[in-house]
Amino acid sequence: MAYIQDIATHExxxxxxxxxxxxxRSSGKIHFLxxxxxxxxxxxxxxxxxxxxxxxxxxxxxxxETSLSVTGTVRADARARGGYEIDVISLEVHxxxxxxxxxxxxxxxxxxxxxxxxxxxxxxxQAILRVRHEVINAVRDFFNxxxxxxxxxxxxxxxxxxxxxxxxxxxxxxxxxxxxTQSGQLYNEANAMALGRVYCFGPTxxxxxxxxxxxxxxFWMVEPEMAYANLEDVIELAEGLVEYVVGRALDRRAAELNxxxxxxxxxxxxxxxxxxxxxxxxARILIDKGLPFQHGTDLGGTDETVLSDLYxxxxxxxxxxxxxKAFYMKPDPAQPDKALGVDVLAPEGYGExxxxxxxxxxxxxxxQRIEEHKLPREAFEWYLDLRKYGSVPHAGFGMGIERVVGxxxxxxxxxxxxxxxxxxxxxYP
Amino acid sequence: MAYIQDIATHExxxxxxxxxxxxxRSSGKIHFLxxxxxxxxxxxxxxxxxxxxxxxxxxxxxxxETSLSVTGTVRADARARGGYEIDVISLEVHxxxxxxxxxxxxxxxxxxxxxxxxxxxxxxxQAILRVRHEVINAVRDFFNxxxxxxxxxxxxxxxxxxxxxxxxxxxxxxxxxxxxTQSGQLYNEANAMALGRVYCFGPTxxxxxxxxxxxxxxFWMVEPEMAYANLEDVIELAEGLVEYVVGRALDRRAAELNxxxxxxxxxxxxxxxxxxxxxxxxARILIDKGLPFQHGTDLGGTDETVLSDLYxxxxxxxxxxxxxKAFYMKPDPAQPDKALGVDVLAPEGYGExxxxxxxxxxxxxxxQRIEEHKLPREAFEWYLDLRKYGSVPHAGFGMGIERVVGxxxxxxxxxxxxxxxxxxxxxYP
Numbered sequence: 001m002a003y004i005q006d007i008a009t010h011e012x013x014x015x016x017x018x019x020x021x022x023x024x025r026s027s028g029k030i031h032f033l034x035x036x037x038x039x040x041x042x043x044x045x046x047x048x049x050x051x052x053x054x055x056x057x058x059x060x061x062x063x064x065e066t067s068l069s070v071t072g073t074v075r076a077d078a079r080a081r082g083g084y085e086i087d088v089i090s091l092e093v094h095x096x097x098x099x100x101x102x103x104x105x106x107x108x109x110x111x112x113x114x115x116x117x118x119x120x121x122x123x124x125x126q127a128i129l130r131v132r133h134e135v136i137n138a139v140r141d142f143f144n145x146x147x148x149x150x151x152x153x154x155x156x157x158x159x160x161x162x163x164x165x166x167x168x169x170x171x172x173x174x175x176x177x178x179x180x181t182q183s184g185q186l187y188n189e190a191n192a193m194a195l196g197r198v199y200c201f202g203p204t205x206x207x208x209x210x211x212x213x214x215x216x217x218x219f220w221m222v223e224p225e226m227a228y229a230n231l232e233d234v235i236e237l238a239e240g241l242v243e244y245v246v247g248r249a250l251d252r253r254a255a256e257l258n259x260x261x262x263x264x265x266x267x268x269x270x271x272x273x274x275x276x277x278x279x280x281x282x283a284r285i286l287i288d289k290g291l292p293f294q295h296g297t298d299l300g301g302t303d304e305t306v307l308s309d310l311y312x313x314x315x316x317x318x319x320x321x322x323x324x325k326a327f328y329m330k331p332d333p334a335q336p337d338k339a340l341g342v343d344v345l346a347p348e349g350y351g352e353x354x355x356x357x358x359x360x361x362x363x364x365x366x367x368q369r370i371e372e373h374k375l376p377r378e379a380f381e382w383y384l385d386l387r388k389y390g391s392v393p394h395a396g397f398g399m400g401i402e403r404v405v406g407x408x409x410x411x412x413x414x415x416x417x418x419x420x421x422x423x424x425x426x427x428y429p
Numbered sequence: 430m431a432y433i434q435d436i437a438t439h440e441x442x443x444x445x446x447x448x449x450x451x452x453x454r455s456s457g458k459i460h461f462l463x464x465x466x467x468x469x470x471x472x473x474x475x476x477x478x479x480x481x482x483x484x485x486x487x488x489x490x491x492x493x494e495t496s497l498s499v500t501g502t503v504r505a506d507a508r509a510r511g512g513y514e515i516d517v518i519s520l521e522v523h524x525x526x527x528x529x530x531x532x533x534x535x536x537x538x539x540x541x542x543x544x545x546x547x548x549x550x551x552x553x554x555q556a557i558l559r560v561r562h563e564v565i566n567a568v569r570d571f572f573n574x575x576x577x578x579x580x581x582x583x584x585x586x587x588x589x590x591x592x593x594x595x596x597x598x599x600x601x602x603x604x605x606x607x608x609x610t611q612s613g614q615l616y617n618e619a620n621a622m623a624l625g626r627v628y629c630f631g632p633t634x635x636x637x638x639x640x641x642x643x644x645x646x647x648f649w650m651v652e653p654e655m656a657y658a659n660l661e662d663v664i665e666l667a668e669g670l671v672e673y674v675v676g677r678a679l680d681r682r683a684a685e686l687n688x689x690x691x692x693x694x695x696x697x698x699x700x701x702x703x704x705x706x707x708x709x710x711x712a713r714i715l716i717d718k719g720l721p722f723q724h725g726t727d728l729g730g731t732d733e734t735v736l737s738d739l740y741x742x743x744x745x746x747x748x749x750x751x752x753x754k755a756f757y758m759k760p761d762p763a764q765p766d767k768a769l770g771v772d773v774l775a776p777e778g779y780g781e782x783x784x785x786x787x788x789x790x791x792x793x794x795x796x797q798r799i800e801e802h803k804l805p806r807e808a809f810e811w812y813l814d815l816r817k818y819g820s821v822p823h824a825g826f827g828m829g830i831e832r833v834v835g836x837x838x839x840x841x842x843x844x845x846x847x848x849x850x851x852x853x854x855x856x857y858p
Contacts, residue, residue: 003625005576018657020622020819038625038656039576067819095790097818117619117811118818126623133579140569147434147468150562154849155584155632156647158856170599170609172646173636178856180599187849190546190858193449194555196432196467203584203631207602217601218585227467228447361524382546382858389526389547390449390496420583420616427587427607429619429811 004040007074007084014089016071017042020097020121021062023104031059033088035070041123043080044070046088055091065097065121109415116420117429127256128416131249132405136201138248139222139401142241143199148224151191153184153200159379166206168217180205183398186328186383188225189359192394193386199224211424212301213413214351216402218422225396231340231358234395235316238344238354239272241399242314246270249408262410266348269312276316279338282307298324299343304351311347318342318357327369330358342397350407356397363387433469436503436513443518445500446471449526449550450491452533460488462517464499470552472509473499475517484520494526494550538844545849546858556685557845560678561834565630567677568651568830571670572628577653580620582613582629588808595635597646609634612827615757615812617654618788621823622815628653640853641730642842643780645831647851654825660769660787663824664745667773667783668701670828671743675699678837691839695777698741705745708767711736727753728772733780740776747771747786756798759787771826779836785826792816 002015019037026032031046048056062068072086101111102118112119119125143150156170156178172178184200191198201222208215224241226233246267249257257264277285286293286303293303298320308315319338322331329339341357360366366387370380405417415421420429431444448466455461460475477485491497501515530540531547541548548554572579585599585607601607613629620627630651637644653670655662675696678686686693706714715722715732722732727749737744748767751760758768770786789795795816799809834846844850849858 003576018821019625020821038578038621038623065819067821095820100818115811115814117616118814120620120623129580129624130578136579137569137573140566144566147432149467149559150565151558151848152632152649154647154851155634156851156856158858168599168601170597172597172856173638173853176856187546187858191549191848192467194467194549195558196448203581205584209602218583220581382544385544385547389529390494391524392447392449392496419580419620422583422585424602427585427601427605429587429616 004035004037004042004082007040007042007082010074011076011084012074014071014073015086016069017044017086018069019067021064021066021068022123023064024062026060031056033059033062033070033091035068035086036121036123040082042082042084042086044072044086044088044091046091051088051090058093059091062093063097063100064103065100067094067097068092069094113415113421113426114428120419123259125416127253127259128405128409128411129419130256131253131260131409132401132417134249134253135245135401135405135408136220138245139241139399140201141248142244143222143224146197148197148199149191149195151188151195151198151200152202153181153187153191153223155181155202157181159376166208168205168207182206183221184223185225185396185398188223188396189383189386189394192225192227192396193390193392196228197224197226209424214301214403214406216414216418216421216423219414219418220401221398222401223396223398225394227392227394229358229395230393231318231342231395234356234358234397235276235318235342236272238316238342238356238397238399239274239314242274242344242354242404243270243272245404246408257409260409260411262408266312267408270314270347274314274316274344275311276318277307278318279320282317285310296321296323299352301351304345305349308345308347308351309349314344314346314353316342316344325357327373327375328359328366330360331365340395346403346407348407348410350403353403353407354397354399356395358393358395361387361391361393363391433464433466433471433511436469436471436511436515439503440505440513441503443500443502444515445498446473446515447498448496450493450495450497451552452493453491455489460485462488462491462499462520464497464515465550465552469511471511471513471515473501473515473517473520475520480517480519487522488520491522492526492529493532494529496523496526497521498523542844542850542855543857549848552688554845556682556688557834557838557840558848559685560682560689560838561830561846563678563682564674564834564837565649565830567674568670568828569630570677571673572651572653575626577626577628578620578624580617580624580627580629581631582610582616582620582652584610584631586610588805595637597634597636611635612650613652614654614825614827617652617825618812618815618823621654621656621825622819622821625657626653626655638853643730643832643835645843645847645850645852648843648847649830650827651830652825652827654823656821656823658787658824659822660747660771660824663785663787663826664705664747664771665701667745667771667785667826667828668703668743671703671773671783671833672699672701674833675837686838689838689840691837695741696837699743699776703743703745703773704740705747706736707747708749711746714739725750725752728781730780733774734778737774737776737780738778743773743775743782745771745773754786756802756804757788757795759789760794769824775832775836777836777839779832781829782832782836783826783828785824787822787824790816790820790822792820
């Protein structure tokens, strides 16, 4: 038994591949069987002369996604994708598939999403999922190598910390309502006070009614947090992370990016340091370009697209108006109406992939901010404790995995970046 | 700036440690400051002769969890925990903590759980969280090294696949109810048909009203699934995983296990292969021991404790009655009333850490099992598709992370194995 991904180590040997038929074409005396086994795709060449009349005829009708085991000899062939083919000696059919609904022709996206459990068998979707695997593992390796401790933050949270509009409520046994986490950050801050440098990495939930190409209701986010750190530390960490993750995808998933026909020269330019724009500079650019942008408001999706189209690397937009950012963002001492925060926008119009900054460390200021934002103080008592017992400057950020995968793969919509996307009208399969 | 964990590389050098005061004792002319920075603990020795009268007196009143930076020279000292001390040259206080509630004395568990965000600063809780970090990363490395593809399964699931009793319902926008996942397995099976060998690793949810030392409502589970695999493959994979994870904890978290006073000789015995017991053999043992166990029923917590106390390694109990196991478990052809499933019980009375087996691959049998279990067929149409289009034998398992961490750390209760445990009456902080 061998896996297609390891086929080069079996040249000249007889192997058995357990897999599925992806495609087939035949001449009178030869079947060309495209076989996939989950680890790759390979062409198995079945000649009547070798397998005999009966076996050859049996293979005549084999249909897409029939499960089968192919035994044969591995032969190098420069013309073959992957460099090898298999000369079939025998073939065992396990289960015939009839009328597999996703043929190599074009299908509408709703048709495909309804059949997501089958759609993921196709080469393009497999390639995306392998890039996703690589991105996630690269992220974890990046933080582990820097001695960050993984500290999972809870999914069930007790209070609607930032207003209930975008939260999913859960009936928690008889009398309690829990809310699904939107971000692990507040807990991350407690963890950083304990363990210094931490990260959480899990699913997060937003009940936004946005139907855009950048939104899912359930998505994965990595969030590092560092004690004794400031905005500059956050920008450097974010730059290092993005450069590393893109580099890993280029290094280890070149074949998949090729399947996706991704222009990798664009990705090769993603090297730190990234250009930086203050919010004020960004606003001036947008206004100069004639966009209907109002200074003092948050950037919208279109604004991000325009800005991120200006550079061949991600761009760091920093010091947004404090008024448009979360209550826990530290004001810039040099201009207190600005927050010490940063958003990293991916190039090629992909927009925000990272948001973060330095947090308010002062107890009284944090109480004031909670009151200004009309938030329920009692829900934040534990969070205020972090400013009561040995408060320190600290900072961190969050990076959305699906947006990063979408950008690296060059996709139009994040719905293909996760095995089972959840959206406003999409909860199946 | 240096981290305590790297202090050995700075011997003889002057360093600054940014951290918190964990403990302090003083003689007339020397303060012994126990400083922690999240990466470790170290003793900083502050002598009046070196720092001068004023600085020395200022340090007189410093209280637990005050945040401070200590600058001084690193000196090897065989008597010191960790082998090094710091001779203080100067000390900067950032924020004084007053009356930190968790003192080195004993506290009740509810008191501590209410202050979980502060409790995690203590040496014992830090050690547990570091072991958890190691276990999770070891699990991921194990599967990545074997070319399994990480494939995240959804948290929001559309139907109550195995009955609603233990599910948390979520209001999904206006008219829909979603349920939080109990297991990624059904999706894993679809993913294995696409990618061959996959795993998912995320939070799972059970609304069980169990108040036992083994239950959380929110816990993390890793679930591998393999196409073209059977029960034997699952047992071997599970053995390999458990041996590897325990070995990593012993290798890389010896200091933490020492803090936890774990008897590591017990863990060193965890080498594959593990003893195996059929359900029938296990039942006989329990009945012979005079336990009130009824042949044909599932094992209870006490039964698992008794069985797992018999061996110095984990024990694999296989071929449970099909009637007590899930509908998707493949019947044993040799004895169709038994399921081709296995539970791995951790030793020292820790009980089940892994459950898995071979799945039903036959379409008609699966339809029949769904009907027998009175499950809503329409919810399983996509799952049935996997038996319609190139069905193959496949198998997998799930391993609960918190139980593994609890066992490796030698804890009495899983509530300490996760940063913010969620239980029947516990949703805060």
